[in-house]
């Protein structure tokens with residue numbers, strides 16, 4: 499079966515390694531040493547009760563926060579020495595809880611904006627319409643149209659983003675992140691604002707694209723059905739510490755996890 503063949507094997511070297519992260523905000527210990535790995539083509543769900551440290555971990559990896567100590571490496575590269583505005587060059591793409599799209603641009607223009615760090619010419623040369631950039635631009639437009647087709651968005655490609663249904667915009671944002679051809683895609687609560695059917699559809703799409711294209715996914719999400727459906731591995735935090743890690747089934751049946759979600763201390 500495709501699923502069994504594509505599920506990452508433990509023999510594959512991790513792409514992302516997070517080791518012993520510590521971060522304190524004044525008197526609050528937000529992260530108290532979690533460590534975990536994600537392999538290429540693997541979807542990793544990061545869960546935990548409110549205040550567990552999920553967003554803080556996400557923000558350390560996406561370089562919005564600098565941990566007090568610990569290590570984060572992507573394919574051996576020290577991500578902690580990389581600035582937020584450089585992470586896409588290292589193969590990390592992310593989506594935002596409140597959509598980072600431009601309403602006054604068309605869907606395809608928004609998706610193309612995800613590619614500019616990859617083009618040799620860059621945004622300004624393209625804006626000036628220099629002949630040397632036109633060939634590259636045509637290639638990028640072709641890629642954007644393919645991605646839009648993969649995400650079922652061909653019909654809205656030339657429409658303005660403003661006014662499109664929220665579920666559609668979530669897919670546009672995903673397409674834009676994938677335009678950068680990331681090795682690690684980071685999703686920040688993608689289920690937010692979607693109805694259950696849309697969430698499960700998005701879960702299937704993310705899982706399929708990750709397997710087909712071989713990129714890893716870090717998913718921070720409260721929607722348990724989505725996390726359990728999409729993840730190869732699940733990492734559970736509570737009070738800034740890693741309390742469990744395993745397959746969705748292992749984590750679902752873990753007594754410490756159940757206790758943490760019922761409100762008790764781990």
Ligand SMILES: Nc1ncnc2c1ncn2[C@@H]1O[C@H](COP(=O)(O)OP(=O)(O)OP(=O)(O)O)[C@@H](O)[C@H]1O
Nearest residue numbers: 523526527528546547548549550551552553554555
């Ligand atoms: N910028 C900040 N300043 C001060 N404290 C913070 C900051 N960011 C997070 N914290 C604290 O760090 C702890 C971990 O927060 P974090 O947002 O990472 O948890 P979370 O698991 O994402 O929670 P939620 O599910 O509610 O979003 C919490 O106690 C939170 O109040």
